[in-house]
Amino acid sequence: MTDSRSNILQAVRSSLDLGEQRSASRVELVARRISASEAHVQPLVEDPLIQRFCDKHAAVHGTYERVASLAEVPPAILRHLTAIDNPKELLVGQGELLDAVLWPDDISVEKRPATVEDSVAISEAYAGIAETGTLVLLSGEQRWTSHNFLPDDHIIILDSTLIVRHQEDIWMRLRALPDGLPRVVNLITGPSKTADVEQTVQYGAHGPRRLHLIVVEG
Amino acid sequence: MTQAATSAAVFKSKAREALSDPALQQAMDRAKGGFVGARRIAVEDLAEFDSLRDTARDIKDHVLNHLDLYLERYERKTIENGGHVHWAQTAEEACQIVKKICLDADARLVAKGKSMVSEEMELNRVLEEAGIEVAETDLGEYIIQLAGESPSHIIAPAIHKTREQITELFYENHKSHGFSERVTRREAIVNEARAVLRSVFARADVGITGANFLIAESGANVIVTNEGNGDLSSTLPREGEVEGPTEYHVVLLDNGRSAMLAGRYQSMLRCIRCGACLNHCPVYSAVGGHAYGWVYPGPMGSVLTPLMQGFDRSYDLPNACTLNGRCNEVCPVRIPLSDMLRKHRFEQYRRNLNPWLGRRLLSLWAWFARRPRLYQGIVALPVWLMNRFGRGQGVLRRLPGAGGWTGSRDMAVPEKRTFQVQWQAKRDNGK
Amino acid sequence: MSDTLKKPTVGFFVTCLVDIMRPRVGFAAVKLLEQAGCEVEVPRSQSCCGQPAYNNGDEANSLAIAKQIIKAFDQFDYIVVPSGSCAGMFSEHFPRLFRYDLDWLHRAQRMAAKTWELTRFLVEVMRVDSLDSCYPAKCAYHDSCSGLRELGIREQPRQLLSLVKGLSLAELDDRDVCCGFGGTFSVKYPEISTRLVSNKASNLEQTSADALLGGDLGCLLNIAGRLRREGSAAKVFHIAEVLAGMADGPGIAEPEDEA
Numbered sequence: 001m002t003d004s005r006s007n008i009l010q011a012v013r014s015s016l017d018l019g020e021q022r023s024a025s026r027v028e029l030v031a032r033r034i035s036a037s038e039a040h041v042q043p044l045v046e047d048p049l050i051q052r053f054c055d056k057h058a059a060v061h062g063t064y065e066r067v068a069s070l071a072e073v074p075p076a077i078l079r080h081l082t083a084i085d086n087p088k089e090l091l092v093g094q095g096e097l098l099d100a101v102l103w104p105d106d107i108s109v110e111k112r113p114a115t116v117e118d119s120v121a122i123s124e125a126y127a128g129i130a131e132t133g134t135l136v137l138l139s140g141e142q143r144w145t146s147h148n149f150l151p152d153d154h155i156i157i158l159d160s161t162l163i164v165r166h167q168e169d170i171w172m173r174l175r176a177l178p179d180g181l182p183r184v185v186n187l188i189t190g191p192s193k194t195a196d197v198e199q200t201v202q203y204g205a206h207g208p209r210r211l212h213l214i215v216v217e218g
Numbered sequence: 219m220t221q222a223a224t225s226a227a228v229f230k231s232k233a234r235e236a237l238s239d240p241a242l243q244q245a246m247d248r249a250k251g252g253f254v255g256a257r258r259i260a261v262e263d264l265a266e267f268d269s270l271r272d273t274a275r276d277i278k279d280h281v282l283n284h285l286d287l288y289l290e291r292y293e294r295k296t297i298e299n300g301g302h303v304h305w306a307q308t309a310e311e312a313c314q315i316v317k318k319i320c321l322d323a324d325a326r327l328v329a330k331g332k333s334m335v336s337e338e339m340e341l342n343r344v345l346e347e348a349g350i351e352v353a354e355t356d357l358g359e360y361i362i363q364l365a366g367e368s369p370s371h372i373i374a375p376a377i378h379k380t381r382e383q384i385t386e387l388f389y390e391n392h393k394s395h396g397f398s399e400r401v402t403r404r405e406a407i408v409n410e411a412r413a414v415l416r417s418v419f420a421r422a423d424v425g426i427t428g429a430n431f432l433i434a435e436s437g438a439n440v441i442v443t444n445e446g447n448g449d450l451s452s453t454l455p456r457e458g459e460v461e462g463p464t465e466y467h468v469v470l471l472d473n474g475r476s477a478m479l480a481g482r483y484q485s486m487l488r489c490i491r492c493g494a495c496l497n498h499c500p501v502y503s504a505v506g507g508h509a510y511g512w513v514y515p516g517p518m519g520s521v522l523t524p525l526m527q528g529f530d531r532s533y534d535l536p537n538a539c540t541l542n543g544r545c546n547e548v549c550p551v552r553i554p555l556s557d558m559l560r561k562h563r564f565e566q567y568r569r570n571l572n573p574w575l576g577r578r579l580l581s582l583w584a585w586f587a588r589r590p591r592l593y594q595g596i597v598a599l600p601v602w603l604m605n606r607f608g609r610g611q612g613v614l615r616r617l618p619g620a621g622g623w624t625g626s627r628d629m630a631v632p633e634k635r636t637f638q639v640q641w642q643a644k645r646d647n648g649k
Numbered sequence: 650m651s652d653t654l655k656k657p658t659v660g661f662f663v664t665c666l667v668d669i670m671r672p673r674v675g676f677a678a679v680k681l682l683e684q685a686g687c688e689v690e691v692p693r694s695q696s697c698c699g700q701p702a703y704n705n706g707d708e709a710n711s712l713a714i715a716k717q718i719i720k721a722f723d724q725f726d727y728i729v730v731p732s733g734s735c736a737g738m739f740s741e742h743f744p745r746l747f748r749y750d751l752d753w754l755h756r757a758q759r760m761a762a763k764t765w766e767l768t769r770f771l772v773e774v775m776r777v778d779s780l781d782s783c784y785p786a787k788c789a790y791h792d793s794c795s796g797l798r799e800l801g802i803r804e805q806p807r808q809l810l811s812l813v814k815g816l817s818l819a820e821l822d823d824r825d826v827c828c829g830f831g832g833t834f835s836v837k838y839p840e841i842s843t844r845l846v847s848n849k850a851s852n853l854e855q856t857s858a859d860a861l862l863g864g865d866l867g868c869l870l871n872i873a874g875r876l877r878r879e880g881s882a883a884k885v886f887h888i889a890e891v892l893a894g895m896a897d898g899p900g901i902a903e904p905e906d907e908a
Contacts, residue, residue, distance in 0.1 A: 230838070233838070233840065233841060234840055237840050237841070237844055500826050500827045500829070500845050501838075501841055501845075504841050504844045504845065505841060537834075537837060537838075538834075538837075538838050538841065539831070539834070540794065540827045540829065540830065540831025540832075540834045540842075540845075541704060541794075541795075541831060541832075541834075542794035542795075542798070542827035542831065543794055543795070543798040543799070544794070544798070544825065544826070544827070546798070547798060560703075560704065560706075563704065563705060563706035564706040564708055565706070566706055567705065567706030567707055567708070568706070572705070572706070576705075576837075580701060580702065580705055580707060580710075581707075581710075583701060584701075584702050584707065584710035584713075584714070586696070587696045587697045587699070587701075587702075587710070587714055588696075588710065588713050588714055588717065589696075590693065590694045590695055590696040590717070591693070591694075593696040593697075594693075594696070597668075597669055600669075601669060610904055610905060611904050612899060612902060612903045612904025612905060613874075613877055613902045613903075613904070615878075620836065621839075622835070622836035622837070622839035622842075623835060623836055623839065623874065625839060625843075626839065626843040626875070626878060627843070627846065627871065627874030627875045627877075627878050628873075628874045628875075628877040628878050628902050629870075629874055629902070630670060630671070630870055630873060630874065630901050630902035631904075632669055632670045632671070633671065633672050633673065635672070636668050636669055636672060637663050637667060637668040637669075637672035637675040637676070637691075638663065638668055638691070638693070640672055640676075641675075641691050642693070
């Protein structure tokens with residue numbers, strides 16, 4: 001068979017000067033390396049993790065509030081919506097914390113994918129990474145990826161016990177998911193930005209202009 | 219010969235144009251603060267940076283040395299996940315594959331995230347010829363698409379554009395979207411682009427992105443972005459549908475890469491397209507990306523273009539380099555870029571691609587250099603001549619045959635006798 | 650403590666530019682080496698390190714020139730070079746040139762191990778800790794790219810300059826950016842080269858330094874040539890001249906008769 005696939009693989013093998021092309025030892029080597037999933041050099045990330053995480057998030061133009069319990073979440077959201085001068089309506093994604101929130105009457109919530117008209121969405125993060133101030137969001141049933149990118153404002157709620165130290169820690173955990181990886185894993189570090197105009201950073205290129213974090217510690 | 223390939227042959231004239239283009243010079247100057255300054259701060263902040271470079275290099279080398287197995291695994295996992303994998307040996311083949319997917323999907327509008335591979339393929343041209351509208355959504359790519367230009371930097375495609383130029387482009391092209399004023403403030407420019415491109419995301423039938431990494435373990439693709447347009451191009455549903463994309467296709471392009479795996483240029487395949495080499499190259503900073511004639515500029519482009527477009531079409535690129543080595547210092551995967559450029563020069567010499575006169579002069583020089591006694595005798599002549607022309611001025615403002623130097627620099631006049639002559643005289647006089 | 654220490658023998662590689670364009674740099678270097686306690690010889694069988702051939706892809710001539718140099722300099726304890734780029738050619742590139750020729754590879758490696766750029770040699774091997782020269786001026790030091798990146802030369806010249814009475818040091822902005830010489834690059838791509846050297850000249854002007862010093866004559870000829878064309882009053886010397894107290898005459902690209 002001389003299709004492109006074979007030609008390319010053959011070209012790769014002859015360039016690598018592989019005598020025995022798919023030798024058992026090579027296959028074994030690669031398979032072992034993949035399954036071992038060893039971490040390599042990891043930067044020093046010091047405790048306390050929660051504050052480190054929040055500081056890193058703030059350094060990339062994110063805002064945050066640390067709250068002691070789930071009950072404090074709606075007031076925190078209200079405060080944020082007022083601060084950004086937004087109507088008290090938002091899209092909500094699925095999550096353990098979010099599903100348990102008692103929404104007051106003065107906030108109107110909708111559970112649906114985002115459109116270009118929507119201005120605020122709130123998502124629940126799967127985890128946070130202290131090393132870089134990164135939030136990890138997984139797509140899923142009623143966890144629409146469009147919430148992360150279409151609205152002007154994105155609010156993310158995070159259980160503080162889900163903050164890990166290093167990037168690699170996330171992948172270790174994701175490998176253990178019973179259903180495997182979801183379609184999309186978003187690692188979000190700060191709001192959307194661009195420096196394409198005169199090499200000067202502007203926020204809100206296509207994704208959210210503002211990223212507000214509510215860290216729940218109770 | 220493609221348009222791009224012809225351009226690579228006119229580096230000198232384009233470089234000359236670039237050096238006297240004030241808008242370009244201003245734009246390139248501005249770029250240094252971020253790309254060089256901000257990078258330095260980030261690196262200083264990360265104590266492990268150098269070890270991470272070693273690790274990154276080793277990871278890439280390992281995968282390259284087992285690339286066939288990793289490709290097979292990646293393909294298997296992607297198919298398991300419900301995706302399709304297509305293999306293309308050439309750019310043209312890859313374009314035809316993408317075109318067919320789009321036509322089969324009845325696509326009228328394609329939303330594109332930034333992809334250097336797609337520039338290498340000249341994909342937009344092929345799709346547009348088939349009647350498909352292609353909308354670049356990365357802000358920099360969008361700007362140059364409006365301008366009808368190619369990218370001049372692999373990360374910041376519109377780095378050569380000033381704010382004034384962008385204002386004009388938007389003013390001319392956004393009237394149909396209901397914008398009738400010139401926007402001059404940066405924030406307003408970005409906002410206007412955001413508004414215009416939103417409708418693209420909403421209406422697009424197909425989204426196309428590149429990939430920063432493909433993960434063999436899981437069959438995942440990874441894009442690393444700042445703007446969000448890559449995500450919006452690849453995760454939104456088609457208009458009228460609710461879930462995300464219903465088909466997922468990956469096109470793997472070879473275009474000469476498997477050949478590079480053999481031997482001395484293999485480490486060039488480690489490149490992660492970060493742009494650090496461009497940003498730190500004094501030649502690139504002086505002439506910008508378009509002078510390089512193809513989609514990859516700066517040091518990495520000077521290595522790749524001869525390999526991918528042909529040595530005979532890109533003579534200047536490996537030679538327009540002082541071999542200062544700053545690129546090697548900043549490459550995150552430790553590609554020995556300046557060594558590769560020198561290797562290209564050896565290749566050019568072997569293929570006799572050098573200009574005739576230069577080669578003859580060098581051979582003449584080498585003939586003497588290999589015979590030190592004769593060499594020391596013969597150099598007395600230029601020394602004498604330069605002293606004659608210099609006439610005690612200490613400098614020569616003009617020197618026949620050395621117009622390249624004396625056009626803009628004075629040339630020092632040597633002492634009347636060389637070091638060797640003086641040293642021997644001292645010894646002969648018993649010191 | 651060992652008995653009567655034999656003076657280290659140094660084979661001095663002049664470099665083609667010093668030999669032809671500014672011999673006094675060579676004499677200054679020899680003076681420094683002798684003052685430091687070395688026995689210096691200048692083999693006659695030398696012309697050029699071969700970079701013009703090597704950097705233009707001419708392998709055959711690069712090899713021939715290299716073999717000649719290796720033979721001529723075989724017998725010394727050290728080989729000292731008043732140039733980062735030529736020293737780098739010996740220590741980094743000669744071994745590479747001979748990678749397929751085991752015999753010559755060993756000889757090249759042996760030579761590479763004994764090759765030292767002048768300022769590194771004075772600081773790291775001879776441990777010079779005093780000089781009796783003075784140069785009361787504000788100086789900026791230009792780091793040549795090959796010296797900096799191939800040989801790690803940055804602190805050593807500055808350390809030596811701190812021993813010169815009256816001399817104060819200013820640092821150039823963009824000091825790790827190339828001056829645009831690059832050997833034949835300067836004449837093959839003159840407009841780009843001129844842009845780079847103009848930037849370097851303006852970096853110097855911003856420091857208000859009286860003089861620019863450096864360890865590579867190629868860079869210095871380039872920068873001095875541009876400074877003169879721009880009408881700058883700044884003087885340019887090779888560091889050896891200042892360290893040896895031989896910088897009282899005209900600088901590079903200045904007329905002989907001018908004080």
